[in-house]
Amino acid sequence: MxxxxxxxxxxxxxxxxxxxxxxxxxxxxxxxxxxxxxxxxxxxxxxxxxxxxxxxxxxxxxxxxxxxxxxxxxxxxxxxxxxxxxxxxxxxxxxxxxxxxxxxxxxxIEQINDPAYGLSFNVDARLNMRLDEAGDSPEDSEDAFDIINSWSADDLERLFRELGEERFSKRIVIAIKEARKEKEIKTTMELANIIEESVGHRGRKGGRKIHPATKVFQALRIQVNSxxxxxxxxxxxxxxxxxxxxxxxxxxxxxxxxxxxxxxxxxxxxxxxxxxxxxxxxxxxxxxxxxxxxxxxxxxxxxxxxxxxxxxxxxxxxxxx
Ligand SMILES: C[S@@+](CC[C@H](N)C(=O)[O-])C[C@H]1O[C@@H](n2cnc3c(N)ncnc32)[C@H](O)[C@@H]1O
Ligand SMILES: [Zn+2]
The missing domain is CATH 3.40.50.150 (Vaccinia Virus protein VP39)
Known part of the structure; x- marks a missing residue:
């Protein structure tokens, strides 16, 4: 708890x-x-x-x-x-x-782990991240799915760098763009896997014990919820x-x-x-x-x-x- x-x-x-x-x-x-x-x-x-x-x-x-x-x-x-x-x-x-x-x-922690919000890369869920009660937000407000699938590479990179302080944002955005060509990125796990693969061993080196997707998820959550x-x-x-x-x-x-x-x-x-x-x-x-x-x-x-x-x-x- x-x-x-x-x-x-x-x-x-x-x-x-x-x-x-x-x-x-x-x-x-x-x-x-x-x-x-x-x-x-x-x-x-x-x-x-x-x-x-x-x-x-x-x-x-x-x-x-x-x-x-x-x-x-x-x-x-x-x-x-x-x-x-x-x-x-x-x-x-x-x-x-x-x-x-x-x-x-x-x-x-209960919110982070609740699949309804789509905040965690440990529980597979639709990329949502809106916290004003799951499903209660106006339909037209931008959620994490919209950002990941429609923002330009430059905007995504700036978002991950500024709100996630993510060192590998460039590399991660290239991987997201590649994946988007195939199909929409729909779930938290799909996104986490793309990030993990793009950062590879770098993500774990240099005392970085957190999951390589942590910072990108933080940036998205901050953006979606203003x-x-x-x-x-x-x-x-x-x-x-x-x-x-x-x-x-x-x-x-x-x-x-x-x-x-x-x-x-x-x-x-x-x-x-x-x-x-x-x-x-x-x-x-x-x-x-x-x-x-x-x-x-x-x-x-x-x-x-x-x-x-x-x-x-x-x-x-x-x-x-
Ligand atoms: C870290 S928890 C607070 C824990 C609390 N102090 C306790 O001891 O149980 C933060 C809470 O703030 C709420 N919250 C976050 N941003 C908010 C906002 N902009 N307006 C109102 N509530 C917000 C979240 O829904 C969450 O329940
Ligand atoms: Zn003065």
Whole structure:
């Protein structure tokens, strides 16, 4: 089962009190939500968002079984977290603000292994990768099948390089183009095999222990679900709903996401933007944020031993000024 990452660390960093309202933007199996519900107590509220209906259903069932007493303080919302401003506004009569926002980015292992989403090269499935509930997406939105079978070689190469940080993208795209001439590439296994054959032994050498298709699959998943755009919009909108001194805590799992979070934190903590030659500040710009974690918090050795997924986790925290 999915193990919650950096649970104690992220809850502690949000610095909540009894009676606070907090948003868990990525409910998942509810690991963080349960902890936050405990901290804010009977009078507090946790607005728990997930765009996957399966996650909402299963987390609700779990909480009903294990922590029935928390049900009244959790508000479940099936939506994309990029809409956090509208979601929070929709909860009260006036535009309410919250004391904390948490996001534990990415996907649960149950989603990765569910053939309905076509995310894994270990389970053969139609190349889909749309995570807003399997089969629930508008028919015309582009899925992994469309990308693999219709994008130009240049676009595919750039996608694998930029969103997958794949070193062998050129070689892989040549193989995809060859395979496409024969027939459409329909399933996750078909694609994984084409990649594995094209990279051959190179894919396993040089300390590369992951499956050679991992990075291409990551790039496709990010593209199909507009993950980077969702994250950028979410960060901006999360600031809007935070009270003064409220905190935003983000856990990311790969360098592309972490870079976005890091840059967001950095740019918000900058004040004056006057040219260096100015003897005194004329712009009057004040920093919007205070950096709480100068360096990201990473899991303890104990957590790393118990959970492989925690290996690449990074927690960054900021406070609204
Ligand atoms: C890593 S899991 C969260 C696990 C959770 N913290 C726990 O302890 O069980 C991430 C969850 O975020 C959801 N998710 C990913 N992107 C989302 C988005 N843009 N909007 C809403 N939910 C999203 C996924 O469906 C998944 O259930
Ligand atoms: Zn200035």
């Amino acid at each position: 999915h193990k919650t990452v950096l649970l104690a660390e992220s809850a502690f960093q949000l610095n909540l009190k009894k009676g606070d309202v907090v948003v868990d933007a990525t409910l998942g199996m509810g690991g963080h939500t349960i902890e936050l519900a405990k901290i804010v107590g009977e009078k507090g509220r946790v607005i728990a968002i997930d765009m996957d209906a399966v996650a909402i259903r299963e987390a609700k069932n779990r909480i009903k079984k294990e922590h029935k007493e928390f049900l009244d303080r959790i508000i479940f919302v099936k939506d994309n977290f990029k809409n956090i401003d509208k979601i929070v506004a929709g909860q009260g009569t006036s535009a309410i603000k919250v004391k904390g926002v948490l996001a534990d980015l990415g996907w649960r 993950e980077l755009n969702n994250l950028n919009v979410f960060l901006e909108n999360a600031l809007k709903v935070l009270e003064k001194d409220g905190r935003l805590a983000i856990i990311s799992f790969h360098s592309i996401e972490d870079r976005i979070v890091k840059n967001f934190c950095k740019s918000g903590t900058k004040g004056c933007v006057c040219p260096k030659e100015f003897p005194i500040c004329k712009c009057g710009k004040e920093p919007k944020l205070k950096l709480i974690t100068k360096k990201p918090i990473i899991p303890s050795d104990l957590e790393l031993k118990e959970n492989r997924r925690a290996r690449s986790a990074k927690l960054r925290v900021i406070q609204k000024k």
